[in-house]
Amino acid sequence: MSRGEALALIDGSRDPVVWGEVEWDRRAASYSGGVSGLTADGAAVTLAVTVRPMRPWEPTVLYRCGAIAWRIDHNGGHRGRVFTHLQAEDKDDPAWARSFVRDLSGGELFSPMVGETPSGSDLEATLRSSAGYLHVNVEGVTWTDPPEGVQ
Numbered sequence: 001m002s003r004g005e006a007l008a009l010i011d012g013s014r015d016p017v018v019w020g021e022v023e024w025d026r027r028a029a030s031y032s033g034g035v036s037g038l039t040a041d042g043a044a045v046t047l048a049v050t051v052r053p054m055r056p057w058e059p060t061v062l063y064r065c066g067a068i069a070w071r072i073d074h075n076g077g078h079r080g081r082v083f084t085h086l087q088a089e090d091k092d093d094p095a096w097a098r099s100f101v102r103d104l105s106g107g108e109l110f111s112p113m114v115g116e117t118p119s120g121s122d123l124e125a126t127l128r129s130s131a132g133y134l135h136v137n138v139e140g141v142t143w144t145d146p147p148e149g150v151q
Contacts (some may be wrong), residue, residue, distance in 0.1 A: 012135035019140030059131035120145030
């Protein structure tokens with residue numbers, strides 16, 4: 001996927017839509033709740049929020065399509081700073097992806113309070129505001145709270 005195609009995933013031109021009930025999976029040191037969908041041109045996409053029980057106020061929202069993933073790290077550390085930011089992951093062009101960081105700490109997104117464990121509704125607001133920023137339609141998503149111990 002070219003850089004232009006990667007950027008088109010977040011500019012609203014591909015009209016991605018996800019739907020269904022958020023399903024939670026346990027990973028080694030985190031929980032991830034996600035849904036799947038399609039872009040207007042039929043490409044499969046996923047949208048997920050990942051929460052680490054050791055640092056629950058730093059959720060990550062991951063939007064994936066093929067070899068490209070866009071990641072919003074809420075209250076996350078990057079290059080010596082702690083801030084909400086957008087990063088790219090590109091299996092085909094990792095150098096470009098590593099160079100892409102957009103500061104989103106201006107308050108346009110809902111992020112949990114640093115040092116506090118977010119409620120299920122806080123995590124839902126985080127996922128939905130991130131989806132809005134990424135131009136992913138989540139109207140058909142049914143939120144389910146994460147398992148006990150995550151919120």
